[in-house]
Amino acid sequence: MTDQHLNDKVINFRRMAAEYFQKAAWNQLLALDNYRENNFEVAERFAQLSFDDQMNAVEYAELADAESGLLLDLELLEES
Template structure:
């Protein structure tokens, strides 16, 4: 049971990263549509939201990687 808790945490972090990447892509599309329509203020706002979502996605992905590395290190220590 204890082995599943860290796995669930990694899965949750990866899911959150995917959701942020998806939001970033959507906001980028909205930015492009607004730019095409010459609505530059809205385009800039959606571009900024896209950037923020990308940064959040990268942070979640990095946390998931760190958690997975920690789990691997703990397994190696436990096997020793």
């Protein structure tokens, strides 16, 4: 039961990280399009959104890594 709960948490964290990475990529593309059109204020806003989304994605990825580590530790304890 605990293992499945931790697996679900890892999957959820990885999914959230992927969603934020995807949002970051789209916002970066929008920033580049606006820079090309000389819409610098709008481009800067999209660049900031992209950065924020990247930071959120990294945070979720780190949470997933930490949960994976806990799951591995639990498995090792159960085997001993």
